[in-house]
Amino acid sequence: MKLQELQKRTNLTLLIDGWEDLLKRSLYGLVAAQVNQEPVALGLADLTGKRGSAESIFEMAVNHIDSMGLGNGKRFICTTTDNPTMMISFRRILETKFPWLITLPCFLHQLNMTIGEIIAYSLMKKTLIQSTRIVTFFNSSHHWGGQLKLEAKKAGYHTGTEEEL
Structure with missing residues (x-):
């Protein structure tokens, strides 16, 4: 996809996920998604030294959005992340800086956490x-x-x- 085509899109969803690789690096990926369109990777960042704080993830997201020419975030209507405490804080920052955004925890991450809690009980095991x-x-x-x-x-x-x- 050409950058100019991405810059024309509206009603995008911002997907953000973080993980730790085998070298124990704290990695975060950012994707722009839209119904009936191929998702576009906006960036991948190693935030190991910054411990993946909500503020550093917000800074990373804004930098990647800017670098792709999507500047003020007005092309996004929603964001979805996993749901650890740090990502809840990140979504709060987004809601403050971009009040039009609908911020959601990922349903599948939520389901996985719920099932994990259920099967942790000895009777369920x-x-x-x-x-x-x-x-x-x-x-x-x-x-x-x-x-x-x-x-x-x-x-x-x-x-x-x-x-x-």
Whole structure:
């Protein structure tokens, strides 16, 4: 994509994600996304020395937006980030500096955190281990797996194609 084409786009969503690589560097990526358009990487920054603070991420984001000719951020309507405390602070800074932006935590990150908290309970761990043993048994046994599919069919559950039964 040509830079001029990106600069004509409006109603963009700013996606920001951070991670630590194998060398323990604190990396952050910035992407401009839009419905029915290919997302465009605006930049990747190593914020290791700055500890990835909300202020340093904001500065990085503004610098990358400026370097792509999207200057004042008016082409963006929304931003999505993961949801650790530092990114919540970052979204607050964005809301102050760019009050028109809708700031959202990433739904999938939220779901992952919620599931992680649920399975951290000892009863859930035990249930998950037992369920995994049962599923593994039936998946590894052709005969008993077939019997399970027949019982599921009798009970009215669809478990696959008719040819499998």
